[in-house]
Amino acid sequence: MSLETLEQETLAQVAAAADEAALEAVRVAALGKKGTISEQMKQLGALAPEERKSFGAALNLLKDKVADALAARKGELADRALNERLVRERVDVTLPVRHELRGTIHPVNQVWEEIVQIFGDLGFSVAEGPHIEDDFHNFDALNMPPEHPARQEHDTFYFNEKPDGSRLVLRTHTSPVQIRTMKTQQPPIRIIAPGRTFRSDSDMTHTPMFNQVEALVIDETTHLGNLKWLLHEFCKAFFEVDDVKMRFRASHFPFTEPSMEVDINCSWKDGQVKIGEGDSWLEILGSGMVHPNVIRAGGLDPDKYQGFAFGMGIDRIAMLKYGIPDLRAFFESDLRWLRHYGFKSLQVPTLAGGLS
Ligand code: DAH
Secondary structure: OOHHHHHHHHHHHHHHOOOHHHHHHHHHHHHOOOOHHHHHHHHHHHOOHHHHHHHHHHHHHHHHHHHHHHHHHHHHHHHHHHHHHHHHOOOOOOOOOOHHHOOEEOHHHHHHHHHHHHHHHOOOEEOOOOOEEOHHHHOHHHOOOOOOHHHHHHOOOEOOOOOOOOOOEEOOOOOHHHHHHHHHOOOOEEEEEEEEEEOOOOEOOEOOEEEEEEEEEEEOOOOHHHHHHHHHHHHHHHHOOOOOOEEEEEEEEOOEEEEEEEEEEEEEEOOEEEEOOOOEEEEEEEEEEEOHHHHHHOOOOOOOOEEEEEEEEHHHHHHHHHOOOOHHHHHOOOHHHHHHHOEEOOOOOEOOOEOO
């Protein structure tokens, strides 16, 4: 068979292939180990040098043409398959909800929305930052220079080193959003930043991905008393109790001075935890007055501006509020668990209508 005939026939087969499987069969029949074009290649060795050169060049040309045609046809078929699927799987969003199939809101999303509601009502807005952070925002700017021991406690997920020696990280806390906010907003600042955080840690109470909410207030007068009041208001609203006792324990975080860990009172009856009664204590967050170095790293003058910050585990307070025992189950996507602990999807938490 002449190369021209082979070309015409092969290209005709490519054009006629009706789906990706048929196209693949054409490819194998032409370019596969025993394919028509490959067989021609094998005969090159038997030719005289001059003939081999011209025939070889023509064969390579043919090979490229067929490969291009295959690729183009593959693209066409893929587009067509996608378009057909888009038509076939069209969703009518105006159809009524089928109750028996309705999904539920995950407790983390529920609690996230509750937190946004409460702080929104108190005049806070929601800020965000990237999950992939640089060393500066995750550590340095938060008063944790490279040799700082607190870095070791974070079980950080590092990316591969870049040529300049720097490494990106999966953010280990939501605190870097403090820096990003100060750099882009002028005081007075009142933000919360709920979001995902990552540490290489896994047991009953730790998962490699978890959720935190950060809060930052910066202006010229805000003091520790404001922080205590705010946290008290938040805890009452969030746990939906008339009162809750709070214990502020002196602590240490590199990014706050002074620093406090905050406990709330609770009782344990039959393995069930009740917030706001009893005389056991549960730690719920870390907080403090923002360190001058952090304010400076955020581009603000610490002699003029001051304020507080806190960071709280969203998953943890979700467990406490809704009596969920094992953190790992949060992220296993077990439908039975979601049906049991999930929330009605059309009931949005509001302070007036009830949070949970
Ligand atoms: N970033 C801390 C952590 O992940 C939590 C924290 C503590 C945040 C104190 C704060 C703070 O803003 O003031 O462990």
